[in-house]
Amino acid sequence: xxxxxxxxxxxxxxxxxxxxxxxxxxxxxxxxxxxxxxxxxxxxxxxxxxxxxxxxxxxxxxxxxxxxxxxxxxxxxxxxxxxxxxxxxxxxxxxxxxxxxxxxxxxx
Amino acid sequence: xxxxxxxxxxxxxxxxxxxxxxxxxxxxxxxxxxxxxxxxxxxxxxxxxxxxxxxxxxxxxxxxxxxxxxxxxxxxxxxxxxxxxxxxxxxxxxxxxxxxxxxxxxxxxxxxxxxxxxxxxxxxxxxxxxxxxxxxxxxxxxxxxxxxxxxxxxxxxxxxxxxxxxxxxxxxxxxxxxxxxxxxxxxxxxxxxxxxxxxxxxxxxxxxxxxxxxxxxxxxxxxxxxxxxxxxxxxxxxxxxxxxx
Numbered sequence: 001x002x003x004x005x006x007x008x009x010x011x012x013x014x015x016x017x018x019x020x021x022x023x024x025x026x027x028x029x030x031x032x033x034x035x036x037x038x039x040x041x042x043x044x045x046x047x048x049x050x051x052x053x054x055x056x057x058x059x060x061x062x063x064x065x066x067x068x069x070x071x072x073x074x075x076x077x078x079x080x081x082x083x084x085x086x087x088x089x090x091x092x093x094x095x096x097x098x099x100x101x102x103x104x105x106x107x108x
Numbered sequence: 109x110x111x112x113x114x115x116x117x118x119x120x121x122x123x124x125x126x127x128x129x130x131x132x133x134x135x136x137x138x139x140x141x142x143x144x145x146x147x148x149x150x151x152x153x154x155x156x157x158x159x160x161x162x163x164x165x166x167x168x169x170x171x172x173x174x175x176x177x178x179x180x181x182x183x184x185x186x187x188x189x190x191x192x193x194x195x196x197x198x199x200x201x202x203x204x205x206x207x208x209x210x211x212x213x214x215x216x217x218x219x220x221x222x223x224x225x226x227x228x229x230x231x232x233x234x235x236x237x238x239x240x241x242x243x244x245x246x247x248x249x250x251x252x253x254x255x256x257x258x259x260x261x262x263x264x265x266x267x268x269x270x271x272x273x274x275x276x277x278x279x280x281x282x283x284x285x286x287x288x289x290x291x292x293x294x295x296x297x298x299x300x301x302x303x304x305x306x307x308x309x310x311x312x313x314x315x316x317x318x319x320x321x322x323x324x325x326x327x328x329x330x331x332x333x334x335x336x337x338x339x340x341x342x343x344x345x346x347x348x349x350x351x352x353x
Contacts (some may be wrong), residue, residue: 001150002179010176014189015162021193022221025200040333042198047295048302049191050286052321055306057279079280083287091137094280101276
């Protein structure tokens with residue numbers, strides 16, 4: 001288990017950054033928000049960032065479960081298919097993908 | 109607007125409760141998953157409420173469980189939280205904070221400005237908003253996270269052994285969020301740049317792939333901005349490429 005101070009530091013750092021991002025714009029970041037550069041980054045960031053996070057997490061899961069690449073592939077495909085063809089209901093898609101993953105991992 | 113009298117105050121509390129239920133159906137199960145992940149990762153139970161109170165930003169809370177379990181460097185955690193929550197910089201432009209009484213209430217409302225709270229109140233007509241209503245709604249949304257987390261912790265602790273593969277819920281969540289963020293042709297350049305960034309990062313910086321990918325991706329967006337501005341100066345930029353967030 002990680003050390004307690006490390007866990008507290010991680011939560012504190014995440015909390016302070018999140019709070020600053022929420023609170024500062026009300027006061028001092030007004031000119032920054034009007035900047036074309038910040039607007040462009042704000043619009044371009046989310047899609048690519050989430051793709052990066054999804055890829056890194058998939059890669060971590062693949063290396064944590066050696067020889068189970070096909071399970072990761074099928075469960076990811078189920079998540080994507082459920083999301084695209086069953087009305088983009090996040091919880092349903094997550095539930096479907098995770099259930100398939102757990103079943104395939106434990107029974108095959 | 110007046111929520112000083114007991115009758116209108118209780119109406120405001122009731123309305124806030126109704127507001128929170130719509131998104132609560134989505135928040136509570138994610139809270140349960142959070143508590144579950146904390147126990148399955150072998151982390152102490154208090155981390156679930158600590159994340160929901162200390163950070164209170166859904167996707168980041170879940171992501172931090174796996175980052176903490178993997179003993180990710182604090183700098184990588186800081187950069188990831190900053191990038192993932194950067195969108196909040198744009199919320200204050202339209203979030204109806206003026207409806208909340210100045211002081212502790214307003215401070216709480218800003219701290220608790222999660223995506224769900226923003227989405228619930230941003231389009232509501234001003235005459236329907238009261239301080240009590242918004243604060244009740246936001247407090248309950250946080251209660252669903254904390255409560256769901258504690259339920260998840262309890263259920264996971266009761267299991268004789270961990271469910272192997274439950275951590276895939278987090279992978280699925282990010283796949284779903286990526287799918288929702290990529291809704292049109294306009295996102296394609298960002299997705300291509302992100303794909304290149306993460307590929308380079310995994311090949312060149314295997315020990316620090318996430319922070320390397322974030323850095324390369326950000327640099328590529330900066331380059332894209334200046335390249336596009338130069339192109340626009342020359343009059344060659346298509347309408348759909350112009351940022352309008």
